[in-house]
Every structure is written in C-alpha cells, then in structure tokens.
Amino acid sequence: MMIQVFLSVMLAGIALLVGFQGTTSRLLKAVILGVIAFGAFLLWTPETTDRFAEAFGVGRGADLLLYVWVVITLALIVFLYLKLTTLSRRITQLTRAIALAHPRGEQRPPEGSDR
C-alpha cells in the first residue's frame, strides 16, 4: 500500500511537470500523459499485469515489467550512443571548417621552390 501511494505521488509529479512543459508538443504531451495514466492503472490493479505476465509465460507481473524495462533501457542506450556519434561527426565538420579558415605560416615561400 505504502509503495503504491509513493509511486502514485511520483507519477502525479511527473505528469504535472510534463503538463506545464511549454516546449513539448501537444501530441507528445498526450502520449506521455497516457503512458503515465496507464502506469497508475497498473499500479493500483496488480492483477492486470499478472494476467499479462501469464499470457507471456512469465510468473509475476512485476517480473514482466522488469524484463520490458531492461529491453527498453538497452534500446535507449544504443539509440543515444548512435545519436551522440552523429553529433560528434557534426562537431568534427564544424571544427574542421573553423580550423581550415585560419591556416598559419602560408605566406612563406616554400623551400627549394622558385615559384
């Protein structure tokens, strides 16, 4: 019971944060709030997740949630890593452009060349 109240307060807090977030699009807000509402529903009706879990051949609902959580987290890490790499490629292009705009020592006539 305690944990259900605690987690519900946390979810409500997150929902408020998302609700007052000015930059997020309405559609995204609706999706996030929907996910939060679904989470609250599962929180107060543990037998729902248990039934889901049974359908997937997992013993308890909480275990099913844990497995799904692990998969989502791993996917997020890979996604973020690829995103970071793309970002660092852009930084490389930017750095290169800045560097190439400021060469030093160009004026000197090359050694052994009469041009």
Next chain:
Amino acid sequence: MPSTYAAEPEPDTWVVVAAFNEAPEVGRSVAGLRALFSHVVVIDDASGDETGAEALAAGAVVIRHPVNLGQGAALQTGIDYALCRGAACVATFDADGQHHPGDLRRMLAVLREKRLDIVLGSRFLGRAEGIPPSRRLLLKTATFVTNLAAGVSLTDAHNGMRVMTAATARRLRISQDRMAHASELIAQIRRLRLAMEEVPVTISYTEYSTGKGQKMSNSLRIMLDLLTGWLLR
C-alpha cells in the same frame, strides 16, 4: 648539413602531419620533412603545449583544431587542406619522430613509377628498430584482425606512412575521428579497388614515441568505433 648532393625538395606533394602535444619532437620531424618536401602541413589537434609554434618555426603550415578531435580527424583536415592547395600527391607522416622522411620519398617514387593509387609503409617488411615485444604482438594481432575484416593481406595495417595521388585522396574519406581510421582507410581502399602496394620502411622506436603510442586497452575502443561507424554508414 652538406646539401650539395641533396635531392631537390618535392614541389607538388603535401605531407600531412597530425600532432597532439608533440612539442618535443614535432620541430625535428618537420625540419626533416622540409629538406625533402616543399610543403608540410601540421594539424595541431588542440595541443596544450607549444606544438603549433614549434611546427611553425620549423617551416610547416599550421592548422589548429579549436577542440581536440583525434588523429583520424586531424589527418582528414590536413588532406582537405592539401587538396585545396592543389597538391598532386598527399602523404601522411607521424609527428613523434619514429618515421624517416627518406622512406616517404621512396614511397612516392614507387607510387609514380608503378602508377599506383596509394602506397603504404610497412615496418614488418622493413625494420622496426627497438620495437617493444608487446607492441609487436599488438600490431601483428591488429593487422591480422584488419586483414580478416577487410579481406586483404597486408603485413602492417596500422602504419602512419602513406602516399597517395590527389585523385585517391579525394575518394578516401576518414570518418573515424580517433584511432580506428587506419582500419577504416584499408576497408575503403579495398572497397574502391585501389591499386595499392606496401613498401618497406623503418620505424625507430624511442622512449618518447613508445610512451605516446597506442596501448592494448585502446583496441576495444577502436572496435567499438568501427562497429558504430559501420552502423551509421
């Protein structure tokens, strides 16, 4: 130095040197190169020491990255610069004093004579003076893995000495900013079916260069970089 019999410096080849915190050696490397090549460009990869000033004083054009990117990125910056200055051939060379500029001239001669697209230096066809046994093992293993992955049979896949034509330099594109660029280049050479040959060179290991070289622990990072690059290709 008696220069009477010295060959004229190469007028249309640009030598690209990537340097990060190489102030103690970069001046000597550039001076050696400048005796044989008219054009040397040093990419100072946001060094914290006097690398840029030393290279400039020794007669190189110096381009400084505002932030540190890594050796692969620095080489690509230098190649871009050389191409935009109208280089006919582009060479790469290490800043840490391990390489010998004369080897680069011989590689250039082979490139021209045999009308190749690219020539790579090989310390295992040539000599690796004072190479620590652990380094030899690491390089041999890395070469084996690169050969396997790229479907080639090189003797030294991670040599910093390369000479290529401008046309080749335009076709190759280093997207691996850090140390994975060596394997990346070989994969590209293979994919583009470039005419390539390895030429024996001498690498002289010193306490300084060994301290700055690649460690075993970097191999994992390199493999991760290659995997990411492959995913994002």
